[in-house]
Amino acid sequence: MSVTLKMGRRLMLEPDFRLFLKFAYNFGYKGMRSVQKFKQRLKKGISFPPFLYLSIINSCQLRCQGCWVDVSAKRQMIELEDLNRIVKDARQHGNSFFGILGGEPFMHPQLLEFLAQHPDCYFQIFTNGQLITPAVAKELRRLGNSTLLISIEGSEIVSNERRGGNDVLNKTMEGLRNAIAERLIVGVATSVCQTNYELVSEDWLRKLIDMGVLYAWFHTYRVVGPDPSAHLALTPEQIVSLRRFVVAMRRKLPIGIVDAYWDDKGEALCPMATGISHHIGPSGAIEPCPIIQFANETIHDEKTLYQLITESDFLDDFRKTAASATRGCIVLERPDLVKELVQRHSAPDTTQRGTALAELEALTPRHSQHLPGQEVPEDHWLYRFAKKHWFFGFGAYT
Numbered sequence: 001m002s003v004t005l006k007m008g009r010r011l012m013l014e015p016d017f018r019l020f021l022k023f024a025y026n027f028g029y030k031g032m033r034s035v036q037k038f039k040q041r042l043k044k045g046i047s048f049p050p051f052l053y054l055s056i057i058n059s060c061q062l063r064c065q066g067c068w069v070d071v072s073a074k075r076q077m078i079e080l081e082d083l084n085r086i087v088k089d090a091r092q093h094g095n096s097f098f099g100i101l102g103g104e105p106f107m108h109p110q111l112l113e114f115l116a117q118h119p120d121c122y123f124q125i126f127t128n129g130q131l132i133t134p135a136v137a138k139e140l141r142r143l144g145n146s147t148l149l150i151s152i153e154g155s156e157i158v159s160n161e162r163r164g165g166n167d168v169l170n171k172t173m174e175g176l177r178n179a180i181a182e183r184l185i186v187g188v189a190t191s192v193c194q195t196n197y198e199l200v201s202e203d204w205l206r207k208l209i210d211m212g213v214l215y216a217w218f219h220t221y222r223v224v225g226p227d228p229s230a231h232l233a234l235t236p237e238q239i240v241s242l243r244r245f246v247v248a249m250r251r252k253l254p255i256g257i258v259d260a261y262w263d264d265k266g267e268a269l270c271p272m273a274t275g276i277s278h279h280i281g282p283s284g285a286i287e288p289c290p291i292i293q294f295a296n297e298t299i300h301d302e303k304t305l306y307q308l309i310t311e312s313d314f315l316d317d318f319r320k321t322a323a324s325a326t327r328g329c330i331v332l333e334r335p336d337l338v339k340e341l342v343q344r345h346s347a348p349d350t351t352q353r354g355t356a357l358a359e360l361e362a363l364t365p366r367h368s369q370h371l372p373g374q375e376v377p378e379d380h381w382l383y384r385f386a387k388k389h390w391f392f393g394f395g396a397y398t
């Protein structure tokens with residue numbers, strides 16, 4: 001049986017079948033339709049992202065290296081009423097998928113109530129898994145409209161070091177087991193860096209498959225935030241070998257592998273620069289992407305979300321400047337340009353710590369996912385087809 005059929009069989013048989021149907025329709029079909037609408041808008045010169053990422057709260061019980069969120073500051077969160085307004089507005093323009101981030105999203109007291117109010121949408125929750133109790137997992141199953149992307153950053157020792165906590169891996173694995181026991185759709189994400197590169201292995205993926213995990217996401221470590229830990233960054237050679245590994249494993253193993261940085265030809269892209277996604281921070285600030293903590297618009301302004309994003313000179317200039325500078329990450333490669341953009345638009349720092357500009361000034365330009373001449377094209381027909389139609393440059397890099 002081909003790996004694609006094995007993957008299809010896992011997706012249909014391992015999670016609760018009702019959850020598979022919600023995933024296929026609310027995310028698969030309606031997600032594809034939202035990208036089609038995005039493309040139609042672009043033809044009219046209007047950029048409103050089909051995928052919005054919401055950092056619903058800053059609080060978190062961990063203290064990860066490279067985290068850009070004010071996790072130890074006073075709690076700041078997007079209230080339920082505002083969350084509902086964001087979804088309602090975006091849905092009017094065809095959106096159905098939302099990424100839910102933090103801090104730790106399960107520290108938001110109204111998260112489950114929020115999910116319950118949008119049964120026709122689909123939510124990917126980026127979580128450290130430590131607050132996924134059997135009761136929470138049961139409720140997520142009842143609601144059926146979310147997938148958990150649980151972050152695992154290495155062995156027990158590395159997890160404690162990377163995440164600034166104790167017994168981190170065991171607590172996360174307990175949450176993961178509770179989720180699998182309720183037959184939820186679960187993925188595992190890793191921010192690949194120097195201390196956990198061993199997770200870039202077939203062995204690790206086979207372990208995930210045995211645990212009942214349906215997809216993986218290997219992020220490349222971002223050198224940002226108040227504790228950027230630049231020594232953890234991957235070398236260009238490691239980024240290329242990670243890319244090769246992902247492409248090879250997609251053909252070999254019945255587990256989905258997500259990436260957000262390469263198109264079907266293996267050419268790099270930045271989701272922010274293409275306009276396919278933007279971010280709303282815990283203060284309600286509408287930011288180009290999660291690690292760019294500057295904004296001129298917030299959800300509390302007297303306009304609809306659609307107006308705020310489509311009429312934003314700051315976001316428009318950010319997309320265009322980033323796309324003309326690189327196909328990679330403007331924050332890593334050209335922090336000087338990010339500073340220029342922020343000053344050109346007098347965009348306020350959206351953090352509570354108020355040091356985002358100083359952090360930017362302290363960054364040394366470095367490589368990112370854009371490594372010209374080392375493109376690794378997709379090798380699996382399904383990923384090639386999906387990226388060719390729904391995840392590419394969208395004309396940003398012409």
Ligand code: SF4
Nearest residue numbers: 270271272289329330
């Ligand atoms: S600017 Fe960098 S971190 Fe932000 S979306 Fe683009 S590539 Fe990703």
